[in-house]
Amino acid sequence: MSHLDVGSGQIVANAAESERANFIKRTYVHLAGAIGIFAVLETILIQSGVANSFMGILAGSKWSWLIVLGVFMLVSTVANNWAHSGVSREKQYMGLGLFIIAEAIIFMPLIYMALMRDPSGTLLQNAAVVTAALVAGLTFTAFSTKVNFSFMGRFLMIGGFIAMGLILASILFGFSLGLWFSGAMILFAAGSVLYSTSNIIHEYHTEQHVAASLSLFSSVGLLFWYILQFMMSMGGDD
Secondary structure (H helix, E strand, C coil): CCCCCCCCCHHHHCHHHHHHHHHHHHHHHHHHHHHHHHHHHHHHHHHCCCCHHHHHHHCCCCCHHHHHHHHHHHHHHHHHHHCCCCCCHHHHHHHHHHHHHHHHHHHHHHHHHHHCCCCHHHHHHHHHHHHHHHHHHHHHHHHHHHCCHHHHHHHHHHHHHHHHHHHHHHHHHCCCCCCHHHHHHHHHHHHHHHHHHHHHHHECCCCCHHHHHHHHHHHHHHHHHHHHHHHHHHHHCC
């Protein structure tokens, strides 16, 4: 297929069983690949000393983190648009690759702090295991119930705006959002994973596995972020 657009292929739910299974397989293979590349990039950034330098920059001014967040949101929008591109498969992969790089950079301070607190990496491993278990359960729910959870979109959007407002306020006014916020955001991220997984079946077309994997990667990353934050908060020293 030389040209792909948002409407190319069939809606996955309406496709033949073999085509549907192939789409789901390609989506999750791409998700696994994205997570693997993310892990490699994160390791390189931390072991090379980039993360340590980055932490120094962030410590210099409260505006530094706001700028980083702003750039991340802009890059994420561009990456998502490219991943949904109707121009070429290459541009879709460029979008996914760009998002993986942006995600690795935005995660760098949190993972660096987690390793400073627990150099053995057990904290990170535990967060990864809990995230994987939750994602597996949510995936099973989405596929076994066959319910279309697209109705959650508007609630997630409103919740996302509220969360972003609180995060910006905490940066500007220097207060900690604490354990309860992390717990609430775990629920929000779990809803996002369920929503993204449901969309794989009910909203995406069979040629959109790259965009589908980006959506899932974003939701899984958000869940991992707040599970790790929650575990770090539980450990005190916050």
